[in-house]
Amino acid sequence: MSLQPTTSQTVGPFFKIGFEWLYRDNLIGEAVSGEHVTIQGRVFDGDGAPVPDAILEIWQANAHGKYDHPEDTQNKPLEAGFKGYGRVPTSADGVFRFVTIKPGPVPGPNGKEQAPHLAISVFMRGLLKRLVTRVYFPDDSRNASDPILNLVDPGRRATLIAKKTAATPGTLEWNVVLQGPEETVFFDLGL
Amino acid sequence: MKRVAPYRAPHPGTQPNLLHPPYVSSIKRAPTKPLVAIPYTLSEVTGPSFDPGIVTPKASDLTRAHSGAPLGERIIVSGRVLDENSRPIPNTVIEIWQANAAGRYRHDIDQHNAPLDPNFTGSGQAVTDAAGRYRFVTIRPGEYPWRNHYNAWRAAHIHFSIFGPAFSTRLVTQMYFPGDPLMPFDPIFNCTADEKTRNRLISTFDWETTMPEHALGYRFDLILRGRDATPMEGK
Numbered sequence: 069m070s071l072q073p074t075t076s077q078t079v080g081p082f083f084k085i086g087f088e089w090l091y092r093d094n095l096i097g098e099a100v101s102g103e104h105v106t107i108q109g110r111v112f113d114g115d116g117a118p119v120p121d122a123i124l125e126i127w128q129a130n131a132h133g134k135y136d137h138p139e140d141t142q143n144k145p146l147e148a149g150f151k152g153y154g155r156v157p158t159s160a161d162g163v164f165r166f167v168t169i170k171p172g173p174v175p176g177p178n179g180k181e182q183a184p185h186l187a188i189s190v191f192m193r194g195l196l197k198r199l200v201t202r203v204y205f206p207d208d209s210r211n212a213s214d215p216i217l218n219l220v221d222p223g224r225r226a227t228l229i230a231k232k233t234a235a236t237p238g239t240l241e242w243n244v245v246l247q248g249p250e251e252t253v254f255f256d257l258g259l
Numbered sequence: 260m261k262r263v264a265p266y267r268a269p270h271p272g273t274q275p276n277l278l279h280p281p282y283v284s285s286i287k288r289a290p291t292k293p294l295v296a297i298p299y300t301l302s303e304v305t306g307p308s309f310d311p312g313i314v315t316p317k318a319s320d321l322t323r324a325h326s327g328a329p330l331g332e333r334i335i336v337s338g339r340v341l342d343e344n345s346r347p348i349p350n351t352v353i354e355i356w357q358a359n360a361a362g363r364y365r366h367d368i369d370q371h372n373a374p375l376d377p378n379f380t381g382s383g384q385a386v387t388d389a390a391g392r393y394r395f396v397t398i399r400p401g402e403y404p405w406r407n408h409y410n411a412w413r414a415a416h417i418h419f420s421i422f423g424p425a426f427s428t429r430l431v432t433q434m435y436f437p438g439d440p441l442m443p444f445d446p447i448f449n450c451t452a453d454e455k456t457r458n459r460l461i462s463t464f465d466w467e468t469t470m471p472e473h474a475l476g477y478r479f480d481l482i483l484r485g486r487d488a489t490p491m492e493g494k
Contacts, residue, residue, distance in 0.1 A: 071343045071482045075274055075451040075460065077433040078282075079418065082364040085382045086356025086418055114287035121368075127307055127426050137305035139425075153307035177263075177298045187302045187426050194284030196275035196450045198431065202302075216297050224292075247291045256294035257303060257427055258268040258484075 076197035076259065081121050083191065084157065093156045095126065095168040097149025102131025102169030106239040107203060107230060110162040111192070114247035118162025122192035122244070126154035126166060128185075133172025142175070170205055176215040183210035183217065190244055190254075199254045203242050204229045220253050227252045265299040266427045266484045267343065272453035281446035283407050299427065306425040309352050311386050319385040321355075321397035329379035331360025331398035333474040336434070336462065340391040340421065342485035347391030353481075354420040355395060356382045362401030371403050396474065402441055414441035414448055423483040434479045435461045 079087075096104065111119040129135045129152060134144035136152050152171075156164045168186070176182035183204055190199040204211055206229055211217055217225050227250065230240035245252045277289035297303075322329055336355075340348040358364050358381065361373035365380055381400075385393040402415050416433040423429065435442060442448050442461070451457040459482075468476030 071341060071345055072273060072456055072459065073269060073343050073484050074430060074432050074482045075453075075456050076430060077275075077418075077450070077460070078284075078447060079420075079431050080447075081368060082356065082358075082366040083418070083420075085364060085366055085380065086354045086420060089382070089384065090354070114291075119288070125429070127302070127305070129302075135301060135305040137308065137425075139305050140301060151307065153309075174301050176300050182300060182302070185302070189426070189429060191431060192288060194282070194286075194288035196277060196279055196282065196285060196447075198429065199277075199290065216300070219297055220295055246288050251290060251292050253292075254290050254294050256296040257299075258266060259274060 078193060078196050079191045081193040083123060087123060087155065090155055092154045093166045095154045100147050100149040100169060104238060105170050106165065106167050107242055108165035108239060109241055109243040111158050111244040112246060119192055120158055120160045120162055122158045122190060124156050124164055125189040127187040128152045129171040129174050131169050131172050133174045173210060180215045183208055183214035197259050200257050201252055201254050202228050206230060206232050224253050263299050263301060263304050264486045266486050273456040275450040279450045282450060303427045304425050307422060311350060314352060314384045314386045319383055319395050321381065321383045321395065324380050325378040327378040329376050329398050334399050335394065335396055335468050335470065335474050335476045336479060337394035337468050338478050338480040340387050340481045340483065342483050344485040348423055348483055349387055349389045349391055351387050351422050353385045353393050355417050357400040357417045358403055360398050360401050362403030407446060412441050414439045414445045421481055428483045430483060433460060437461055437464055
């Protein structure tokens with residue numbers, strides 16, 4: 069028998085009450101391998117105004133390219149200190165920030181490898197269902213052959229790739245732009 | 260690595276469009292460019308899991324978070340989490356949050372001049388059992404005004420957030436109460452075009468879980484996306 073999936077509703081403006089207990093802006097536990105990165109950015113609405121009531125969730129593989137999930141049957145090591153989940157709200161000026169490790173590559177469709185990336189969900193008042201996007205890493209030669217990036221109009225791919233910041237090595241900038249010429253690429257997962 | 264089985268696409272009208280102008284906040288926040296379709300990969304069919312110990316039994320009783328009892332009508336909200344193939348989803352985290360009985364959230368930006376209740380925070384968590392069941396004890400939230408349009412009021416609701424087994428099953432929704440006269444006028448409740456699907460956001464009054472001389476029971480089942488049991492065969 070087939071049931072109809074429950075329909076989505078907005079998180080509204082008051083999600084902090086329900087979500088704060090699981091805020092995680094540092095994904096790195098004890099004895100975790102991999103290159104540490106800080107990802108920070110801002111969320112902007114259609115007027116270019118910062119969004120103070122958005123929340124991002126992060127899902128990623130560990131430095132070996134292994135997800136902590138039973139469906140990942142790759143022969144790669146898990147690390148007890150790395151679960152791969154993060155959750156960060158934006159501040160009053162629309163800023164979010166989290167610390168993690170750069171994941172290893174994971175398999176993609178047709179046996180092609182995917183470039184290292186983070187899977188991101190974006191929730192906020194005004195969004196009746198979540199937005200799904202990805203963060204890729206700058207100066208990674210694997211981006212050029214990534215099977216998902218290659219589905220995106222070349223002129224828009226840069227919205228998915230974090231940028232190095234001149235001021236702080238190890239800190240990458242990645243913004244979520246909801247509308248306009250610089251609009252971030254969001255993916256259709258049938259939500 | 261074997262092929263990744265996709266999750267099913269929703270039937271037309273059973274999930275909201277991102278742009279729903281009667282909900283004014285969607286106008287400047289819904290993306291304007293088409294979403295880019297991608298195949299399911301390991302990144303989308305895996306997802307976070309949590310040590311069940313992260314949620315204490317006390318976390319599912321919102322009436323016991325403080326030294327005194329909150330004001331309002333005590334209720335029990337329970338149900339099951341299943342996928343669309345009717346399989347129970349065990350060991351998954353559910354988060355809820357809500358206004359107090361007067362229609363006020365314990366949140367800095369809630370400016371409604373209804374009183375806060377020192378004995379009510381309005382947040383809870385539960386983990387589903389082996390049969391996908393969950394149960395919360397709380398108080399019935401009040402309706403409250405908002406500024407979407409003139410004399411706008413939200414129907415009484417409880418926010419639900421659930422993870423399920425994968426990144427692709429993550430769901431945030433709202434539960435409503437039967438008979439609430441505000442539902443026909445609430446643009447958030449009405450954002451889903453399909454009426455039957457929308458009406459499944461309304462909990463049902465439930466004698467089975469109603470406790471004598473204690474609390475009324477409401478039942479609310481959550482259905483997460485599922486996958487085709489066999490690869491699609493031209494149907």
